[in-house]
Amino acid sequence: MPTKPAGTLYRGREGMWSWVGHRITGVVIFFFLLVHVLDTSLVRVSPEAYTAVIGAYKNPLMALGETGLVAAIVFHAFNGLRIIAVDFWKKGAKYQRQMLWAVLGLWLVTMVAFSIRHLSLALGGH
């Protein structure tokens, strides 16, 4: 078993960095999912336990955290569709760079819209 790779296979640019981004967002979402199932399971303990824990989430720091989580999910979703296009569309590999920029553009538009709506609901005082 090799203990050290001879040189590196990493090529940089759009292909590698989208892969890095996909991995990191995937791991982040997975660990959130474990916690999210556990906190939702509190509905089976008692109504007050669930509402108390969810209430603890309702603060400005968590509102920013939720926005970051959704940013990770939206990137992973759009880039995942790009990966499917690379694998199944016959011109997918040729246009993978352009598709990454489309992913990032759609991601930006989606996140601007989401952030305005979510942060004004979560931070709006009333």
Next chain:
Amino acid sequence: MSATIENPRSGQNSSGRIAPEYRRHGGSKGNFEMIAWLFMRLSGVVLVVLIFGHLFVNLLVGEGIKAIDFGFVAGKWADPFWQFWDLAMLWLAMLHGTNGVRTIINDYAEKDSTRRWLKTVLYSATAVIIVLGTLVIFTFDPCPVVDGVPLPGGFCPA
């Protein structure tokens, strides 16, 4: 016109010159890795729909996250539509995420024993979360009663 590429001579005899792990046929794993690869793509498309719908309904409609409490969950799970939506999301997301983390473990953990340990922890966590989540969705009680007394905050028939 098509050219025929001859088989590599090193594969012509069965004298064991190719180490077993490098043979491309007859592996004991079958086509598990291909099924896993396909599952990531199919579940991915479905998850985009399920999770975007989940985020839209829970965070962007009405009062958004401020409206989420026990009553919000009770309202959703009174409808089998949302029970099955959440069930599908739970199973697909957990299996998709578990397979992704399995791939990452295979990539970065070099020692066989380390890989085995990490995957044992991973699969245990996955099993616990899937079983727990499934039970919670289908045994949910909007009006929990302890010793004949309804717990405060529940939604009990008047």
